[in-house]
Every structure is written in structure tokens, then in C-alpha cells.
Amino acid sequence: MANKQEDQAFSVLPCTDLQADIAFYTRELHLQLLRVYPSDNPHSAELSGFGLSLLLDTRYAGAPGLLVMKSEAKSRSTLHSPSGTEIRWESPVEPFMQSFASHRTEICTLRSTPWTAGHAGTHSRDLIPSRLNGGIIASHIRIPNGGPVRDRVHYHTAGFQLLFCVQGWIQLAYEDQGPPITLRAGDCVTQPPHIRHRVLETSNGLEVIEIGTPAEHVTAIDNDMQLPTGRVDSHRLFHGQRFCHFTLESARWQPHRLPGLAAADTGVAEASAGLAGVRMLKAMGASPSYVTSHDAQLLFTYVVTGSVRINRQLLVAGDAFTLPPDDEYTIGDISSDVSLLEVSLPGTFATRI
Incomplete structure (x- = not known):
């Protein structure tokens, strides 16, 4: 036969x-x-x-x-x-990181960047419209109607990627990081290169900020792995980086590098081996306007709540600004209820006031 x-x-x-x-x-x-x-x-x-x-x-x-x-x-x-x-x-893999060309101050307001309809009922807006010549992408994503998500196990090749929850909640599973994680407003995780993960469920009205560098990178599907894996290895390195999970309720507040603000370090700088830094900021006492500058390759800030004036423009919740290195800018009118997400590349840098 x-x-x-x-x-x-x-x-x-x-x-x-x-x-x-x-x-x-x-x-x-x-x-x-x-x-x-x-x-x-x-x-x-x-x-x-x-x-x-x-x-x-x-x-x-x-x-x-x-x-x-x-x-x-x-x-x-x-x-x-x-x-x-x-x-x-x-080449099978694009560079993990991309140098940032010299760039100008970039302010993105909620009014100036309308939402664009995406796949599966999502909406998004670009918080750095220039993407700094392909160096970075910062997307504000919202999902009006939540529920279980039919997501595949996948990974990204971005050199650095951050997921920050603005409002609502999102449940995800990550490779070798134990049971599923639920991010709530003010929480964030990093997604190191090649870490397998899957979105399980979202709330109604979910809003997240997703930051990745370079702007264009690969999303690859893993058809063999099941998540969660049942293993916990918090020290595992993924291309030199550890997974980092920060919760706002565990924040430890200390004076920020800028007057009038307190900062809670998320641990991202250590987990990413200094590649990037992420801090939550809030108001701390009254402070007059002042002029400052920095030498970071990239300094991105998103206004979560409240308001702050950058140069002559008052920025409110939903607005974002990217400030280039070595340029002087004025900070003032920090509201008592301000809450900011600050992301820098690299993790540490110098500030002049």
C-alpha cells in the first residue's frame, strides 16, 4: 500500500x-x-x-x-x-536603536491632533508627528469598547518600548513574568526586545501611551508559545534588558531635577541598562517660572492631568511636548493637580537651570 x-x-x-x-x-x-x-x-x-x-x-x-x-x-x-x-x-533585523537627528521643540495638543480610526475599533493619535526622522514613535491609543481581546502571542524588535496606562485598565501576559498583569491608570511596563506577550482583556474607555524606538520595527508572531508560561524569572535578560512593571500606588516621591515638581522613578533606567528613563511627576510646592535646558538625546513629556506652561503655551491634559537637547525653554504655571509622564533617552542626563 x-x-x-x-x-x-x-x-x-x-x-x-x-x-x-x-x-x-x-x-x-x-x-x-x-x-x-x-x-x-x-x-x-x-x-x-x-x-x-x-x-x-x-x-x-x-x-x-x-x-x-x-x-x-x-x-x-x-x-x-x-x-x-x-x-x-x-538584513533580517533592523537596528534596535536609531540616532536622533537634531530636532526642534515639538508640541502636540489634543486639539491639533485629532483621533484617527484604526483596526478593531481602536483610535490613535501621534504625539510626536515628526517621529524625529524615524527615530521614535509615541502613540496615544484609546479603545472605547473593551472586553476580551483575540490577540496572538507576539514580540517586537524595537530597541526600547514602553506601555503606559492613562485611564481604564488593560490585562496582559508576558513571557516568564508570572500570572497576567493588569495595568491601571498611572502604571506602566517596558516590553524588552523579543519578549513574548499577549493582550488578554481591556476595559471600556481604555487609553494608553505606547512609545517605541525606532519608529518602524517588526512585530513577529510566535505560534508555538502559550502565555502565561507558568515561570517567573524577573532577572531574565531580553537582549540586555529586563522586564519592568511599575505601579503608581507603589510610587516613592522625591524632589525632581526641576523646581516645583516631585518625581517617582519607575525603575526603567535600571531595567533597560541605562537606555531610557521613565518618571512620573507631580506638583510639589509653588515655584516661579524659570529657564532650563538639558543634554538628553530625547526628552518627551505627556500631560496626564492638570496643566503646565512651556515657553508661552499652556499645555493641559492630553497634550505632549518633546524638547531638544541644549535649547533653553521656560517652565511655569505648574498647576497643583499636574501629573506628567516623562521619558528620556538615555536614562540619565544633565540639567541646567
Whole structure:
């Protein structure tokens, strides 16, 4: 009794010279030749390699194809098969971090950046519209109608990523971090490169801030892992970073580097090996306006509640501002109920007043 043949799928490429193409793919790409058909005068050949199954077919009259080879090896020049298919080499992973080009003060108000409808009923707005030449993305995301989320286990290749809860709550599971975590207003987590995670459920009216650098990065699906994993390894490193979970109720307040403010350090600077710093700020006593500057590559602030004046502009809840290094700016009119999310790259930097 013949063995049952497994189902297979092939990418079909046009072929004008079967023997020449076979020689090309086996020599240049090191693909394996599996079989030719028919034996006496073959018109097609099956090859495999790099997770790819190819069918070269002289009967197929389509346009030449394109193969993109993801390889960490040194990039090669673009090649073309004898039948015209283009072979292009690309790096499998984009840089984790991207340097920030010189940038100006960028103020983003709730009124000036309307919400844009996204997938699955979400809305979002860009808090750094310029994205600093691709260096960073800061998204304000809201989900009006919550409930269980049909999310896949996935990970990102961003060099640094932060998820901060503005209002409502969101439940997530993270690789080797124990039972699911529920973020509430004022809480945050970092998502180190390649840590597997999944969104489980959200409240109605959820709002979160998601910050990632570089602005464009890969989201990859893990079809094998189940979350939670049942393991707890809080010291595990993911590409040099530890997972960090901060809750507002556990905050320890100390005088901030700027007068009139108190700060609660989230632990992100230590967990990210100094790559980034995240602090929650609140008002602490009255302070007159003052001029200050800093030398951080990036200093981003989101107004959670209350108000603060930057230069001549009064910013209120939902507004955000990004201040470039070495430029002087004026801070004043800090309201008694102000609450700010401050994110810096790197984690520590100098301030001048």
C-alpha cells in the first residue's frame, strides 16, 4: 500500500531553461533539488531551502519573480536567475536603536491632533508627528469598547518600548513574568526586545501611551508559545534588558531635577541598562517660572492631568511636548493637580537651570 503523500504548497516561478535554472539555484542559493518531472524530458523541478519551496515550471508564462533572502551574512549584490527572477539580500533585523537627528521643540495638543480610526475599533493619535526622522514613535491609543481581546502571542524588535496606562485598565501576559498583569491608570511596563506577550482583556474607555524606538520595527508572531508560561524569572535578560512593571500606588516621591515638581522613578533606567528613563511627576510646592535646558538625546513629556506652561503655551491634559537637547525653554504655571509622564533617552542626563 502506497504511503499517503503529505499536502504541499509551492511558489511557482517561470522558467525558460530548466537545467540552467537548477544549476543557478543550487549553486548560488544552495537550494536542494528535490525532484524533476517527468523523468525523460522534465518541464518542472522542485527545490527547497530557507523555509521556501519552489516550483520551476517551463509551462508557466508569468512574469519573473522576486526572492528576498534574509541573511545576517554580508549583503550580496542583487542576482538574476537565467529566467529573470530577481534575488535580493536584506538584513533580517533592523537596528534596535536609531540616532536622533537634531530636532526642534515639538508640541502636540489634543486639539491639533485629532483621533484617527484604526483596526478593531481602536483610535490613535501621534504625539510626536515628526517621529524625529524615524527615530521614535509615541502613540496615544484609546479603545472605547473593551472586553476580551483575540490577540496572538507576539514580540517586537524595537530597541526600547514602553506601555503606559492613562485611564481604564488593560490585562496582559508576558513571557516568564508570572500570572497576567493588569495595568491601571498611572502604571506602566517596558516590553524588552523579543519578549513574548499577549493582550488578554481591556476595559471600556481604555487609553494608553505606547512609545517605541525606532519608529518602524517588526512585530513577529510566535505560534508555538502559550502565555502565561507558568515561570517567573524577573532577572531574565531580553537582549540586555529586563522586564519592568511599575505601579503608581507603589510610587516613592522625591524632589525632581526641576523646581516645583516631585518625581517617582519607575525603575526603567535600571531595567533597560541605562537606555531610557521613565518618571512620573507631580506638583510639589509653588515655584516661579524659570529657564532650563538639558543634554538628553530625547526628552518627551505627556500631560496626564492638570496643566503646565512651556515657553508661552499652556499645555493641559492630553497634550505632549518633546524638547531638544541644549535649547533653553521656560517652565511655569505648574498647576497643583499636574501629573506628567516623562521619558528620556538615555536614562540619565544633565540639567541646567
